[in-house]
Every structure is written in structure tokens, then in C-alpha cells.
Amino acid sequence: QLYTATQLVVCTMSYDQNVKHRRSMKEGSREEVPFTSTSPSDEMTQQQAKPQYAGLFASGWYWLFAVATVAGLAVLLVNKQQADIEGHDTDLYSEVEEASKPPSNQERLFAVYPSDRLFTQDELSKLGSSAKRIHLAILGRVYDVTKGHKYYGPKGGYSFFAGRDATRSFVSGDFSDSGLTDDLEGLSTREFLGIADWVGTYEKDYTYVGRLIGRFHDQTGAPTDALLDAEKKIRLARELQAEEEDRNKLYPPCNSRWAAGKGEVWCSDKSGGIQRNWVGVPRKLFVPGGSAYRCACVKDSGSASDGSDTNGRGDLDNPQFKEYDNCNPKSTTCTVDD
Numbered sequence: 001q002l003y004t005a006t007q008l009v010v011c012t013m014s015y016d017q018n019v020k021h022r023r024s025m026k027e028g029s030r031e032e033v034p035f036t037s038t039s040p041s042d043e044m045t046q047q048q049a050k051p052q053y054a055g056l057f058a059s060g061w062y063w064l065f066a067v068a069t070v071a072g073l074a075v076l077l078v079n080k081q082q083a084d085i086e087g088h089d090t091d092l093y094s095e096v097e098e099a100s101k102p103p104s105n106q107e108r109l110f111a112v113y114p115s116d117r118l119f120t121q122d123e124l125s126k127l128g129s130s131a132k133r134i135h136l137a138i139l140g141r142v143y144d145v146t147k148g149h150k151y152y153g154p155k156g157g158y159s160f161f162a163g164r165d166a167t168r169s170f171v172s173g174d175f176s177d178s179g180l181t182d183d184l185e186g187l188s189t190r191e192f193l194g195i196a197d198w199v200g201t202y203e204k205d206y207t208y209v210g211r212l213i214g215r216f217h218d219q220t221g222a223p224t225d226a227l228l229d230a231e232k233k234i235r236l237a238r239e240l241q242a243e244e245e246d247r248n249k250l251y252p253p254c255n256s257r258w259a260a261g262k263g264e265v266w267c268s269d270k271s272g273g274i275q276r277n278w279v280g281v282p283r284k285l286f287v288p289g290g291s292a293y294r295c296a297c298v299k300d301s302g303s304a305s306d307g308s309d310t311n312g313r314g315d316l317d318n319p320q321f322k323e324y325d326n327c328n329p330k331s332t333t334c335t336v337d338d
Helices: 002-027 046-100 121-125 146-152 189-205 225-250
Strands: 117-119 135-138 141-144 207-212 255-259 262-266 281-286 293-298 333-337
Touching: 117 121, 135 189, 141 189, 189 225
Parallel strands: 117 207
Antiparallel strands: 135 141, 141 207, 255 262, 262 333, 281 293
16 A cells, blocks of 8 residues: 555656646747736746746645645554454454353353352351251252242251252252262263253242352352263253153053052053054063163054054064063053063
């Protein structure tokens, strides 16, 4: 840009010189006419005076235009360079800030807020069942459960949860001193799903007040590896639950009843809570890769449940299904041992 402006100045100077030269050539061929002046020193012809004055006037405007253009372009160039530097610094700052900040609420399983109070273990222990304000924690999230005093107060059935984080016992059912812990090592996928359900209950029914420093949050309130791992397992549990719900719609669970070590499973057109226009027969449904099974009602005629053509045998030839021992393959009811 400065180079272009410099070229403009050079062109302007050349043009100005050419104008002066042409005027002087014209003036040499004109008759001089005396010029009336109040000063002896102003003795020049009218023809000389007018071109010289006009030439000086035009030259001044050319120079003014050129200088203004150069100055304007210089200012624009400096401002652009400064903006580029500031923008580069801002980008670097944003990258550092992005790398250091904790996961956003979109990435977290349960929302947290910058204004959250951070509780120490000692502070939470003072808000137990006998405190004026009763608090408890689950998965490092602290809730005010004072309005549930009849449950969490001294005589309440859940008083042992108050003043601590006993996440594990919510799904293990172990309410001993050793069982009332936030250690989640060894819990099953279904138990992690249960923890998420409990957190959902407290989110709905009580007041979230902050985070507990300890196993699930560090001194700054940021999530620890233990919390991130727990959230990852809960997400997996929810995915598996969704898959199971889809399977239940495809292969509805059987009705069942048990007594004195003996049980009975049977199918109907609404067993498993799935209303349909067929009844089916009981079969053991094995999940791929596992040894556990559940009773499912499968189609014994027509096309398969997934719509594929099976020569009128429904799902009977599906390798995921096994017949119950000592049960007629065509019966809608089977007796099973506990």
C-alpha cells in the first residue's frame, strides 16, 4: 500500500512539471501586456501572472491530495498490523483458556455452575441429621434435604445418608459403616444406572447447593478422574438400557410368578407391557457375548420380529433363543426351576 502511494506522489510530481513546462512554452509566444501594480517590484505581464498563479494553485492541490493519500494509507496499514497482532494474541489466549477450562455442561453428565459452593468433608459432616440444615452428597454433588427431615433427621430411615457422600450404598444396600462410602470400585453397569437415577431424584425433589471436595472434585471444584470415569460408565449404562428397551419391544418379556422354589412363565398378547396382535411362546433370550438370559415371548409363526422371511416360523430358528427344559415347544406356558 505504501509503495502504491509513493508511485502516486511520483506521478503527481511528473504531471505538475509537465503542466508548468507547457504553460511556459505558451507564454513565450504571447504579447506582453503591462500589468498595473501598486508596487514597482510587481512589474510582470498579465499573461505571465495568470499562468504562474494558476500553476501554483493546481500544484498545491496535487501535493495536498498526494500527501493526504499517503498519510491515510499509512494509518490504515498500521491499524491493520496492530489488529493482526492483537488478534493473534487473542487467539493464543483463547487456546490456552480453552485447554485449561473444565468440561462444559454439554460435556458433563450433570450441570455445575461457577457460583457453586465448595464443601470440605468436615463442613459437610457438620450438616448431618441433627443439624438445622441437613445436607448430603451423592457423586460429589451436595443437596439440601432439610425439607425431608422425616427421612433424613435423627429418627428418619435415611438418616445415615446425611452429612456424607455414601454414593455406593444407594445401590449396594449396604448401610454399615464400611458400606457407607463413595468408593464405586466393582459396581455393575446396572448399578451405575441406579446411581444416575438417584441423582435425578435429588435434582428433582431437593435443592442442589454445591460440590464436595474429595473423591469426585479437586480443591478447585474441577472433576477428578474418578468422577469422569463414573460419568462415562453411566453413559454406557444408558446406552445399554436403550438397547434393552428396543429388544423388549422386539421380543417382549414373559409374564412370571414364583413360589416355593418353582416358577412359571407364560405369554399373552400384552405380556411385558407390550401390546401386540400375537401371543408367542416362552424362550430363553441370550444377549450376544453373555451367559445370562431372560424369558422372552417369541413369534412362532409368520415372519420374524425384524420383518425377515423365515418360511412361516417366526423367530423359532433365531440362535439367540433356547427352549426351556421339559416344556412343550409350542406351549404358551412353561414351568421352570428357581
